[in-house]
Amino acid sequence: MDSLSTMRKIALLGCALLITLAALPLLAWAGPAAPSATSLLTGLKAFWKLEETSGIRYDIHGENDLSDNNTVGYAAGKFGNAAQFTAANVEYLSVADNADLSAGVDSFTFASWVYLYGTEAFLTIVDKGGYSDMGTEYYTEYRHSPYPLILFTMADGSGHYSYVMVPFSTYNEWVLITAWYDADNDVAYLRINDQTPITNTYTYGSQDTSEPFNIGVITDGYFPLDGRVDSVGFWKRTLTSYEQCALYNGGDGLDYPFIGSVDPACDELLPTATPTNTPTPSNTPTLTPVPSTTPTPTLTATPTRTPTATPTRTPTIDPTRIIFPTVAFEQAGAQFCNNTEFADPLRSTLLNVIEGIDSVNTAITVTMPSSVTITSNPFSMARGMAVLLSDVTWLQIIFDFFLFAAGLIIVLMAIRFIVSMWGVVQRVIEIIKAIPFV
Amino acid sequence: MRKLSLFILVTLLVAGLAKAEDDLPPELNRVNAQLVAITGIDDPEDDQGEQDSLNSAAWSVASQGLTVDEAQAAFVAETGHYWQGLPTHTSVPSVDEPLAPDPTRHPTDQPESWASVGIALPTTMVLSLRVDAYNGTSGAGYAIVAKTMIDEVEWIRVINIGPETWREHNWTPYQP
Numbered sequence: 001m002d003s004l005s006t007m008r009k010i011a012l013l014g015c016a017l018l019i020t021l022a023a024l025p026l027l028a029w030a031g032p033a034a035p036s037a038t039s040l041l042t043g044l045k046a047f048w049k050l051e052e053t054s055g056i057r058y059d060i061h062g063e064n065d066l067s068d069n070n071t072v073g074y075a076a077g078k079f080g081n082a083a084q085f086t087a088a089n090v091e092y093l094s095v096a097d098n099a100d101l102s103a104g105v106d107s108f109t110f111a112s113w114v115y116l117y118g119t120e121a122f123l124t125i126v127d128k129g130g131y132s133d134m135g136t137e138y139y140t141e142y143r144h145s146p147y148p149l150i151l152f153t154m155a156d157g158s159g160h161y162s163y164v165m166v167p168f169s170t171y172n173e174w175v176l177i178t179a180w181y182d183a184d185n186d187v188a189y190l191r192i193n194d195q196t197p198i199t200n201t202y203t204y205g206s207q208d209t210s211e212p213f214n215i216g217v218i219t220d221g222y223f224p225l226d227g228r229v230d231s232v233g234f235w236k237r238t239l240t241s242y243e244q245c246a247l248y249n250g251g252d253g254l255d256y257p258f259i260g261s262v263d264p265a266c267d268e269l270l271p272t273a274t275p276t277n278t279p280t281p282s283n284t285p286t287l288t289p290v291p292s293t294t295p296t297p298t299l300t301a302t303p304t305r306t307p308t309a310t311p312t313r314t315p316t317i318d319p320t321r322i323i324f325p326t327v328a329f330e331q332a333g334a335q336f337c338n339n340t341e342f343a344d345p346l347r348s349t350l351l352n353v354i355e356g357i358d359s360v361n362t363a364i365t366v367t368m369p370s371s372v373t374i375t376s377n378p379f380s381m382a383r384g385m386a387v388l389l390s391d392v393t394w395l396q397i398i399f400d401f402f403l404f405a406a407g408l409i410i411v412l413m414a415i416r417f418i419v420s421m422w423g424v425v426q427r428v429i430e431i432i433k434a435i436p437f438v
Numbered sequence: 439m440r441k442l443s444l445f446i447l448v449t450l451l452v453a454g455l456a457k458a459e460d461d462l463p464p465e466l467n468r469v470n471a472q473l474v475a476i477t478g479i480d481d482p483e484d485d486q487g488e489q490d491s492l493n494s495a496a497w498s499v500a501s502q503g504l505t506v507d508e509a510q511a512a513f514v515a516e517t518g519h520y521w522q523g524l525p526t527h528t529s530v531p532s533v534d535e536p537l538a539p540d541p542t543r544h545p546t547d548q549p550e551s552w553a554s555v556g557i558a559l560p561t562t563m564v565l566s567l568r569v570d571a572y573n574g575t576s577g578a579g580y581a582i583v584a585k586t587m588i589d590e591v592e593w594i595r596v597i598n599i600g601p602e603t604w605r606e607h608n609w610t611p612y613q614p
Contacts, residue, residue: 056573086547090525096602220596221583
């Protein structure tokens with residue numbers, strides 16, 4: 001009986017292991033319908049989640065940890081905690097000048113969630129540089145006069161300024177302030193939440209000084225902030241409309257590393273695979289000879305995001321099977337590839353499966369069938385997930401091994417059963433033989 | 439002829455450098471004197487250092503309390519962090535128009551004021567002072583921010599004590 005009990009324990013342990021391993025890919029998979037905006041990691045130079053309750057505020061993406069000046073506090077944020085600034089105490093966060101945060105004549109974007117109390121003052125949100133003519137690089141600030149507004153300023157140090165102003169009257173609630181400079185088109189933008197951005201034509205870029213980067217004050221303590229700031233990001237590029245929409249995310253926001261669900265309304269802003277550098281395919285072929293060296297009008301990129309894609313982001317689920325739309329796999333793949341916690345060789349394998357990522361337009365092309373049917377059997381589903389999630393060969397090997405082990409355990413149990421049954425049969429025979437008249 | 443040209447060139451260069459040094463308004467000598475007296479910190483690279491020292495002797499007679507330097511040493515020894523000092527004035531004074539400081543000001547999250555840490559501010563000051571206490575990845579320190587008005591232009595100087603040396607800068611006009 002002892003050996004049978006041990007066998008049962010082994011079998012149970014084997015089953016538990018199998019179930020755990022079967023669940024692994026499901027745990028790793030971030031959900032069936034989690035469209036994300038992980039392209040926001042591209043060109044990101046610094047991101048401060050501002051979760052700390054005191055002291056240094058760490059840059060979760062780059063190396064621009066912010067020094068705490070005069071004990072910046074904390075309060076409830078858009079996501080978790082936010083930095084709480086008290087103007088009367090001249091509280092601010094700062095880091096020394098460096099190339100990451102100096103925009104120069106290049107495109108840049110900074111976005112921050114801000115919670116203002118309606119204080120009648122000039123309040124600095126984000127600043128690089130001093131306040132004088134020669135010092136300003138860029139800053140955003142709230143001004144209560146001549147009318148309440150948010151101001152985004154850039155200066156080139158030679159007397160050229162860009163001022164973009166947006167009337168503002170949203171107090172005691174979180175707003176997303178996004179300011180950016182498009183150096184390619186010489187336009188500065190300022191946007192509150194998902195409102196239409198205000199623009200200003202400006203060709204000079206910003207100067208590059210040795211002044212620090214600050215949150216909550218302009219260098220040397222001018223215009224300290226009364227309010228809260230949360231999740232500040234700085235990119236050395238402009239963000240696409242889709243990425244900005246994803247950051248706002250219907251008011252819910254999208255925090256670093258930008259892998260949460262994105263408001264489906266943003267999908268309309270996803271760029272279709274328009275090849276910018278290739279001739280427009282609308283040009284009908286003419287009879288004039290075309291030089292063979294000119295690009296052909298055929299689209300090299302596979303535009304998987306066609307309008308025929310199902311608009312619902314959630315997969316169809318019924319008790320017997322799960323269907324994963326292509327788009328879900330695209331997003332899942334994107335999350336895997338951009339999640340830094342996934343090390344090689346898994347990451348490399350995933351990258352190989354994805355044909356291409358257009359970081360600017362967030363277009364991800366993946367070779368996948370339009371839909372995949374997986375039975376509800378946990379083993380085959382898990383294995384199917386492993387296969388479908390980008391040829392993860394080592395995962396297959398592990399599953400195969402444990403499936404083999406399970407089979408072996410079952411065979412051993414069957415043999416043990418037969419052996420034990422043979423003993424029973426022998427005992428029955430002995431009993432029958434013991435009957436006097438047999 | 440060549441030597442004469444060289445001589446003229448060098449003379450012009452020296453004169454130009456001297457002019458550059460003179461670009462700072464002379465009023466700042468008096469402001470620096472009071473700054474040194476109150477803070478106890480003199481910038482060795484400051485060209486006006488000698489003059490500052492001479493002037494600060496006079497200011498020291500008026501100041502019976504601790505300097506900022508001394509007060510910070512005592513405060514950090516007691517609390518483990520540096521003391522923050524709010525601006526001594528609500529409007530920036532000038533040499534021509536000295537203003538009385540408010541030594542009782544203190545941040546909402548720190549009870550100690552200029553007076554309570556033992557810093558005796560002069561009755562009237564030609565500059566306003568603020569002390570920012572910071573804590574960064576390279577360590578803690580503090581920055582003394584001085585402001586004064588000269589000909590209706592605000593001038594600002596920052597003295598850094600601590601690892602973040604990038605904070606320090608000499609008198610700079612603030613021109614919005």
